[in-house]
Each structure stands twice: as C-alpha cells, then as structure tokens.
Amino acid sequence: MISDMDRYFAFEGLHRELAAIVCQARAQVPSTANRLNYLNSGFALLAPWDGNRDLASFEIIHQSENYRKGSLRIYLLFSDDAKIGGLAENERFFKRKMKTRGFYSADTHMITIYVDQDQETLRRQAFILLHELGHVPQFMERGIVFTDTILPNQERILMEKEMWTADYQIALAIGGDRYRQLAKANTERLAAGFQRVQPAPLAEGAGVALDHCFGLAVTPEIRKERDWLFDVYCTLHAIDSFSCDQSVLEAKKCEFIARCGMAEKI
Ligand SMILES: [Zn+2]
Numbered sequence: 001m002i003s004d005m006d007r008y009f010a011f012e013g014l015h016r017e018l019a020a021i022v023c024q025a026r027a028q029v030p031s032t033a034n035r036l037n038y039l040n041s042g043f044a045l046l047a048p049w050d051g052n053r054d055l056a057s058f059e060i061i062h063q064s065e066n067y068r069k070g071s072l073r074i075y076l077l078f079s080d081d082a083k084i085g086g087l088a089e090n091e092r093f094f095k096r097k098m099k100t101r102g103f104y105s106a107d108t109h110m111i112t113i114y115v116d117q118d119q120e121t122l123r124r125q126a127f128i129l130l131h132e133l134g135h136v137p138q139f140m141e142r143g144i145v146f147t148d149t150i151l152p153n154q155e156r157i158l159m160e161k162e163m164w165t166a167d168y169q170i171a172l173a174i175g176g177d178r179y180r181q182l183a184k185a186n187t188e189r190l191a192a193g194f195q196r197v198q199p200a201p202l203a204e205g206a207g208v209a210l211d212h213c214f215g216l217a218v219t220p221e222i223r224k225e226r227d228w229l230f231d232v233y234c235t236l237h238a239i240d241s242f243s244c245d246q247s248v249l250e251a252k253k254c255e256f257i258a259r260c261g262m263a264e265k266i
Helices: 004-025 031-040 079-084 089-096 122-141 153-174 176-196 206-214 220-240 247-261
Strands: 041-049 058-063 072-077 102-105 109-115
Touching: 004 031, 004 041, 004 058, 004 072, 004 122, 004 153, 031 058, 031 122, 031 153, 072 153, 079 089, 079 122, 102 122, 109 122, 122 153, 122 206, 153 206, 153 220, 153 247, 176 206, 176 220, 206 220
Parallel strands: 041 072, 072 109
Antiparallel strands: 041 058, 102 109
16 A cells, blocks of 8 residues: 555655756756746645545645645556555556556646556656656647547647657757767668668667666566667657758658557557
8 A cells, every 4th residue: 555655755756856857958958947847836746545436536645835726736656556445446447547657637637657666767757757747738738728628639649749859859868978879870770761761660679778868677578668769769860860841850750650659648
C-alpha cells in the first residue's frame, strides 16, 4: 500500500529532476522553462480514493501553496494501486493506465505518470512528465480543458509532432557530447536512407545512446523501448535536416508520427 507520504516524496524527487532537465535544456528549447513555470504556478497531488467503487475517484493529498481551483492535478501511478480496494474492476482500470508511462487528460486537467523505480530511471520519468506538461498549453490554447471534447486524429498528430520534435531536441540538450555524436551519426545514416526510399530502422542496441540522457536501462524491456525511442528521435531529426519546403517537412513528420501511433495516447 502506497502512503500519501510515499507519493509526496516520489513527486518531490520527480520535480527536482524535472527542474534539473529544464536547467540543462532551457537555452536550446525555451518551451521547457514555460512548462516548469506552469507546473510551479499551482498544482495538486492526487491519490486514488481507497475502497471507492467509483473508478474515476481521486482525492487531493497535497496542494502547492499557490494552488487554486482549476490548477493542474498530478497523479503518480504506482503498480500497487491496482490492488486498491481488492476489486477486479479497479485492477483492470489501473492496469489499463499502466500501459502508457504518462498521459494528460484534458477533461480532468490531470497528468498521470506511471512511477515504477524498478523499471525506469527517475530522469526518464521526469522527462515524461516534461512531455505531458507540454501538452497542457496545447489543450488550453484550444479552450478545451475541463471539457470532454474528442479531438480529430489529425489534430492529435499535430500535437504529438510538436511534442516529439521538442523531445528529440531536449535529448540533444541533456545528453552531453557523447550522445550528440551518436545521435548525429545515426541521424545522418537515416537522412541518407531517406534520399532513396525508406531508411531501415537503426540497429538493435543503438538506443544505448539514450543512457547518456536517461541513465542506465535496467531491464531488457527498457533497452528495447530505448531502441525504439532513439529511432524516433533520429528519424524526426533526420527529416528536419532536409533542405526543402517547411510544409513538406512538417507533413513528413506527421506521417511518421501517425505511423508510430503516438497520437493514440496523448
Ligand atoms: Zn504526447
């Protein structure tokens, strides 16, 4: 059973790591500073309400000093949350949530980050929180926070294109010289492939480069995920490196994002 204190301290660690990433990335990717500022402008931490059969119920366990009604809500999802209440439907609800590492729900103005220290490093979790924070202004600008508006798929693809483009740039900013060298070599290889038809995916194990950004991958699953992630970053970077019309580049990135399925989960 995860105590409120456990959740609070987990968030404290994540918040500190997030600030460290922003400190490293803000010069190259200024939007990262805005994302941290938005979080710091007021938030509440949530926990699932133990024993409640209403699956959507959460309670506030901590409010920042400047919290006000309508502030962002953050829920750190722990594996143990699936056991809350001992109900099969609760377990299904939380296990469904665990399929993605993080997501933003505009209807409840809530970011969920799946926190599992055995699986991913704190730095990677903070990076995911930074990504989800980036989605918040996208929904706010469209005036659809606290509504159950379902966006057309093309709109979600545009949002993810913007976020994943920033993600690869943030990785370049925080990964140090070694990461930048590895990313450059792989990006160039992909860009050369694009000149012909479709580049082959990067070699298995190439994602080890991301250890320079996120720390050591501790499981084979994480290693595999980093291979995929590195391929995505380098592909987007390779597309951006073409010298052609900006609208062609953007369309090509959208096509790639759609193919990877990022827009299915914001
Ligand atoms: Zn996203």
